[in-house]
Amino acid sequence: MKRILLGAFLMCSMFAVTAQEKNAVIDNMIKEANENSQLEILGHELLDVIGPRLVGTPEMKQAHDWAVDTYEKWGIPAKNEQYGEWKSWQRGVSHIDMVSPRVQSLDGMQLAWSPSTGPEGVTAEVITLPTVKDSIEFKNWLPNAKGKFVMISEYQKTGRPDYNWEEFATPESFEKMKKDRDSLSKAFRDNMRNTGYNSRSVIEALENAGAVGIVSSYWSKAFGSNKIFSSRTVKIPTVDLELEDYTMLYRLAEYGNKPKIKVVAESKDLGVAPTFNTIAQIKGSEKPEEYVILSAHFDSWDGATGATDNGTGTIVMMEAMRLLKKFYPNPKRTILVGHWGSEEQGLNGSRAFVEDHPEIVANIQAVFNQDNGTGRVVDLSGAGFLHSYDYLNRWLRPVPKDITKHIETNFPGSPSGGGSDNASFVAAGAPAFNLSSLSWSYWNYTWHTNRDTYDKIVFDDVRSNAILTAILAYMASEDDTKTSREKIVLPVSDRTGKQMEWPTQRSPERKGGLD
Structure with missing residues (x-):
């Protein structure tokens, strides 16, 4: 009986230590994000110095190289992975x-x-x-x-x-x-x-x-x-x-x-230029062949500097990776970030990654994508995955209440057929979730306009998104269970009267503007 009680005590102590360690990681990330945020300097370097990132331009390549250099300064291995080529032009x-x-x-x-x-x-x-x-x-x-x-x-x-x-x-x-x-x-x-x-x-x-x-x-x-x-x-x-x-x-x-x-x-x-995705990762220690992916498109239109589409999503993912590397350097699963090229011309970068890396896609724990503007995340859908309620709610639990109180969840939701890069992964059956944000007049004022500039960024909201993303990635990596990929049965379409089907995987454009 004494041995049983001792074993139970040790097990409870181990669980308590584990819980304390988890809380410490999360608390440290929140403290660092609030007291030593790198978002403003990242935004300045990307938007003011490099500027717009139209696919095929020298500025797009400059941005890719800058991201690789920045990650490597943080001790995160990164690379530019070519997936095609595009008409090269410079404004x-x-x-x-x-x-x-x-x-x-x-x-x-x-x-x-x-x-x-x-x-x-x-x-x-x-x-x-x-x-x-x-x-x-x-x-x-x-x-x-x-x-x-x-x-x-x-x-x-x-x-x-x-x-x-x-x-x-x-x-x-x-x-x-x-x-x-x-x-x-x-x-x-x-x-x-x-x-x-x-x-x-x-x-x-x-x-x-x-x-x-x-x-x-x-x-x-x-x-x-x-x-x-x-x-x-x-x-x-x-x-x-x-x-x-x-x-x-x-x-x-x-x-x-x-x-x-x-x-x-x-x-x-300028003729023809290669097109890239920038990929960086923190290698998993226990399940390195399983992946949590942070996702944001890197390119923009070039009427302005692409601040809210998608400079904000880009710096959110970079800041989240910085926080994770500093306080969670040995994740259970590999945490990978993808900065996709040519999203604006049809999700080409993420579609290429999905097509070129089936071994990664088959072992994705979760994808978290952020795209639409500078606002705090206010909507999280289960993307049509039947059991998304279980694991997303579990991962949201330690997120500060001043962040989650603004988020409306929708389970199981429905699969995205396009719009942003999460759709590329959903089409391949991988659980990918869009962190959809508050408008801040995005559609009229900054989406693809001449006014999409640094001054439109609301850094308080962007900082909360970086905290949210870092915690979700941490919780998804630490989760003892693999996420279910079971899909909902889609309803009959009101428009066609036929059973709706899950989106199908599509190939990217790999030779853009060269006809």
């Missing part, structure tokens, strides 16, 4: 000036992969698309585009977001504005159909007709914010103007004032 100076009927510098930039004007620039009159009754009339008009900059975007009646109208306008005025705006939008869409082209194919027709450049404005429905994507021209420049200047030029052209602009849009076609 240069964009300067757009109205030179007639008066002189004014305009706010805008060339789109990604735009052909260059050269340093001397191009000066020409600006015209709008005509109103036509059919494609024959438009074809007859096309010679008028020769030697001109052609404006191809819809005219916006107001540059005030709806929330601004709601605050200050009378209800009658607000409703009238929306009705007029809808009418203008319908007329624009109808007229585009009448040309025989769509918003993409008309660009090729204008270039072939001899236009000297394309002028667009993709307003993001927020003060000063425009979406900045890619050019579709082959030889002539494409520039995007902010709404205020675009609509001014549009009115001048429509009223017959014959505005002229000078566009200097310098850029370099």
Whole structure:
């Protein structure tokens, strides 16, 4: 009996020590994150110094090399793993000036992969698309585009977001504005159909007709914010103007004032560049062939510096790895971080990793992905894994209440078919969870816009996300049990009336922009 009691006492003591050790690791990570955060310096180095990270650009490679160097300074082995290649291009100076009927510098930039004007620039009159009754009339008009900059975007009646109208306008005025705006939008869409082209194919027709450049404005429905994507021209420049200047030029052209602009849009076609994922890992001590993966895409569009898409997700994962390495240097399972390339063009980096490393994917304990903006995490879904409730709740338990009180969980949830890199892993059957964050007007103000900059980061929220991620990774690594991959039976689709199916694994684009 004495031996039994002694054994029980020793076992209880061992469990108590283990619990104390776990609490110490978590407490130390929280203290370090709050008192010695590296988030601001990481954000500065990535966003202010390196800047935007468009796939195939020298800046993208610079960012990959910086991440490897940073991890190695922390004692974490890291490498850049090539998965393909992409059209290589580098942004240069964009300067757009109205030179007639008066002189004014305009706010805008060339789109990604735009052909260059050269340093001397191009000066020409600006015209709008005509109103036509059919494609024959438009074809007859096309010679008028020769030697001109052609404006191809819809005219916006107001540059005030709806929330601004709601605050200050009378209800009658607000409703009238929306009705007029809808009418203008319908007329624009109808007229585009009448040309025989769509918003993409008309660009090729204008270039072939001899236009000297394309002028667009993709307003993001927020003060000063425009979406900045890619050019579709082959030889002539494409520039995007902010709404205020675009609509001014549009009115001048429509009223017959014959505005002229000078566009200097310098850029370099650098041929072909390799594309990479940056991979770093802390090797597991007991189950090194099982993996906890921290996930964030590294690339961005280049209208701004890609702060909230996805600079914040990137520095969250880097800070979480720093905390784990410092206070949990010998994890039970291998903790791996993936900074994926070319997410913006179709999850290419993470899809390549999943396709190239089936042995890792087959042994994933969990993936934690963060992407959508600067806000604190407020939503965690079970991603369609039937037993996710059991283990995610278990892992969330030691997270500070001032973090978890903001998080709404949804179990078992449903599988993501796209949107961010967690979907690449879910499609392969691996339990991958998106740490979805509070909006902070992300969709209108910073998502793919010219305003996605360092000053939009809310570091208090980002710090809480780093703490959350580090604790989840620690708990997933320490868990005595392997996570279940059993999936829910998906419901019948309301749209098709058929049984929904689990997303299927897709191959990445490995030769982008090279057609």
